[in-house]
Amino acid sequence: MSQPVNSAEPAEPARATVNYLNHDRGVWSWLTTIDHKRIGIMYLVSVLLAFLIGGIFAMAVRIELLTPDPTIMGANTYNRMFTLHGVVMIFLFMIPAIPGVFGNFMLPLMLGAKDVAFPKLNLLSIYLYWTGAILAVSGMIMGGADTGWTFYAPYSTSTPETLFPVLLGVFILGFSSIVTGLNFIVTIHTLRAPGMGWMRLPLFVWGIYATSIIQVLATPVIGLTVMLVGIEKVAGFGLFDATRGGDPVLFQHMFWFYSHPAVYIMVLPSMAVVSEAIAAFSRKNIFGYKMIAYSSLGIAFVGFFAWGHHMFVSGQSTFENGAFAVISMFVGVFTAIKVFNWVGTLYRGSIVVSTPLIYICGFLFFIVFGGMTGIAVATVSLDVHWHDTYFVVAHFHFIMVGAVIMAFLIALHYWFPKMFGRMYHEGWGMVAAGFIVLGFNATFIPQFLLGNAGMPRRYYMYPERFQALNVASTAGASLLAIGFVIILIYLTFALVRGKRAVDNPWDSRGYEWLSASPPPKHNFAEQPIITQDAHSYQNPGEEVEHVVI
């Protein structure tokens, strides 16, 4: 009855003509579905739309910064633009992107489960996402919000703009995030296939697990915080208002208590994707599986203790600054462990050079550079100069774009055949990857230098000495944009006319590839039973070398 799943040549199941995409048709069947795969696809469409919107605003901001003086918009419009860019990219794209799309789609498949633990809650989460998204975006476009995505009090409580719908939107998006995280944790605890102990979980699952812990435990605090700002603004309760005895720094503490771990909500799933893809494309066991798994939990845990490094010049005490700085150094170590292990996985592999691999190469460079500049800004004396300058902007874009979007693209390419049963054009994939990796460097390396030169962030006009670097950055951004347009074109083409994919086009040993591509409605024809560790690339019967370095 049971199908031994780790055998070298999984019996090729007859191509299923009925799959999760076409077993039911019509918009209604999608809107009322509780199938985790369809919800994943709905998330994919939604976050791509959000990315498009956020990207357009980013381009507008970059064009405005071409000249030191007003270029294409007024100061208030500019302030709204970067707020929109930040809020849309962070709350609507980064946070739900990988968990919402690939977590939803792949997690039950990887666990050998039929669905997530609470399918209806899962559907609720995307409806909450849509509600929050519509509230936030329409609120920002119609009412305007000019606070930046950080909503720092007392500016946010005193700005004339109508901030309330945006705050409410963020609050609801927080709920969506909590529901997703809660669902994943319970799924991982209770729905693992027989034989899948904790140390046999695919690393993607480990990453999502760590992410979900943060989502569940940190998000309530931001929910409360934005509501307090809303109440303060509407009713004047004085909690963050210095004229009534309130402490604005309290807001920053509460905000960063969520928003620092939120960085790991974005980054941990990206790391998880890379762990998964790097094993598949180098056809090799993960080097140091346990270290990668535990370092995910380590990041999730220690990440909760580091929030104060966003507040080195905000009037926080000298002692506290030191404490947060030293803790931040330890978060860096966990990331370093992962990087060493990824590179170690490539060692003595059988590497198939392909589009995702180009992104992996870029990712490794970006995460080391982005991560270590993170250590640099956590070095207190250096942060005094860099805080709130373009150096910080460049640093977190290295992580947010360089790591998260690279990982999103890796996941999109790696799992595209799984999700849609079609192949994309490899050649165009490589071209686009080239544009993106180069364009990315050209966009953000000048921003590091801008920060060094002393250009504060959120500047509409700037002294002329910063112009050359700004122009370079905008030029790089256009390369990046071209790359994304190419991807959009060839993936759309692949979706409609692409070559039909076989069930496991990469010969990956990930458990998600055990079902057909695209998977049938209930994922597996038979309940998989796990008999080997995750990411095992040894053909049965063959003697393999065991190496310890």
Place this chain on the structure above:
Amino acid sequence: MNDIMRKLLWLPDQASTFAPSVDHLHYFVITVTMLASVATGLLAFGFFFKYRERTPNASTPIVNPSVRFELGVIGVPLFFFLLWFVQGYRDYVWYTTPPGNTMDIYVMGKKWMWKFSYGGEGPNAIGTIHVPADRPVRLLMTSRDVIHSFYVPDFRIKQDVLPGRYTETWFEATKPGRYQILCAEYCGTWHSQMWGEIVVMPGPEFDAWLADQRRGLSDRVDTGGDDGASFHGSIVEYGKKIAMAQGCLKCHSVTGEPHIGPTWLDLYRRTETLETGEKVVADEAYLTDSMIDPRAKIVKGYKPVMPTFKGRLAAPEAAALVEFIKSLRSTSLENVPSKEAVYEPASK
């Protein structure tokens, strides 16, 4: 070496005692970062070629890290990180602990300007402060409205300025010159224009300057103060608002840099040479006329592109604009006694 690195990294002048120390750590950190990230990228790239697939579906060896390797992976980065932390925190403690003999200047941030006040007898200033070189200066800062951040790139100092309480920072400038102050914490529409200037003077020169300012103050008090118009602050604010609303600031800078039109900084009572070669003093009459009939008297070097604001500005609005322009002085010092902010010395 220092200079090459500084230019390569686009760092501004090192004009305070902190700057060289901060920069040296900066060079160290950024060099290691560059090396590590490029090495990682290249190593991965090299592996792509060295270990590329030779036979499809080949078995690969199981490679695992030894305990020694794991400890190394944890230890080496941690060593560097903690080294940076120790050095950085030492500098930071230096930077947050003013020596006992500082000269105190009170700073107030306000949308979107910096106000300064010298302790004791003044003088006060908007936008520009004069400080002596080679003497420690402590800034005691607070905000009138939202959070601002006092940032002087050339000194490598930055400190948020908060409403309802004080923050402090100190520095010791090493090179006479003029250095820009920027607001680094987002504070609204004209956050990007909330600039000021620190003028560093050699010690004796500064003493003379300060004495001069204070003498001027007592002279004024003797002669019964200023005879000029006494306007309420709201008029200047109002004028600024109109300047923004009417788009004046799109062509006229308030910072001294010429733009499409002449800068407004120090414009009042300035002698301008017109296209016709004629000289004119920019008094109230000239300023008002220029709003109503801008093309009549074009300053040399500028194009006649300004539209008329006749009918678009009410009389009080035009007056407010003039007052706003009058307020824009690069060395705006006022000779009145300083109302010193109440300040309890830090109990350290």
Place this chain on the structure above:
Amino acid sequence: MANETKSESAHGEKGHGGHGIGKYIAVWVALLCFTGLTVYTGHEDLGAINLPLAVTIATIKATLVVLFFMHMIDTPTANRIVFVVSIVFAIVLIIGVFGDLWTRNEMTLPSAAPSTLGPEIQVSGPGESPVPVHHE
């Protein structure tokens, strides 16, 4: 299914019959006693130890509720970890922020601010022009 589930459920089942009605009543009586105690000590106003004492008593009461009313005592380990971790992070939040207040300079506390409006550096005396006067 996954091995963990089995052991958890066996554990959980056993626990359910474990509580007699008497245990609940006993816990309830204890809670009432502690309430009386905390009201008494709070009312007496013991000064500096007032707050620590009140928090300690509240923690004891809360522990009773969690252990017996909420069956934490025989719930699967995963559930226990979840709840304990959430409380740990709540404490981290409070201690992290409190550490800041504790070690700040006096003058950076709002209570040290001279007025609720924040001190204004007067550029001129009251009634006079706050506009810097030009001297020609």
Place this chain on the structure above:
Amino acid sequence: MSSSDHAHHHAPGPGEPTLAHHFDTQDQQNQAVRLGMWLFLGTEVLLFAGLFLGYTVYRNFYHEAFHEASRHLSLFLGTTNTIVLITSSLTVALALWAVQQGKNKLAAALLVFTILCAFGFLGIKSLEYAEKFREGALPGKWYHFSEITAPGANLYYTIYFLMTGLHAFHVIVGMCVLIWVLKGVVKGRFSPKNDVAVELGALYWHLVDLVWIFLFPLLYLI
């Protein structure tokens, strides 16, 4: 291992639990929902943690004002409310026990008592609120209570209203949950075999109690 399929075939009778298609056994499903509930309670803890933080910070700044203002609350009403909530917590625990013993009538009576306690709690709370509104002891800019003038008193009332308000909101939600549970108990939907929903409702109600156990001394007794 295709044991899961049976779930699709039988419709649950009264007192029988429903098994969702993606679970294999009832046990597995129960473990899942319990873990889900505890996670949810964890999020509630952190939600309140933010307000407890606010309390800690401002009590530290405005020690005097907080002391004075807390003395000004009605200790009698606060203590009564504490007893009411603790008792309701007992009765809801007993109700779960009764359902597990198959004594649905007893369970229903206990739940009705619990819900009455909830109403009682809200009633007493609204008396206190009315008093505060009358005096003008209100949050932030609305504060115009003349008896306490120490700086920061307005913030005490900000915290007071935010904390008790959020708690009262949870009381209302908990009441709705209990009413839903009561309906199921009366209709016989819950039984010793199918008691998880009752357990979860009770857990939520205990959390409401738990929060109040901390709110009471912090607001009334310091």
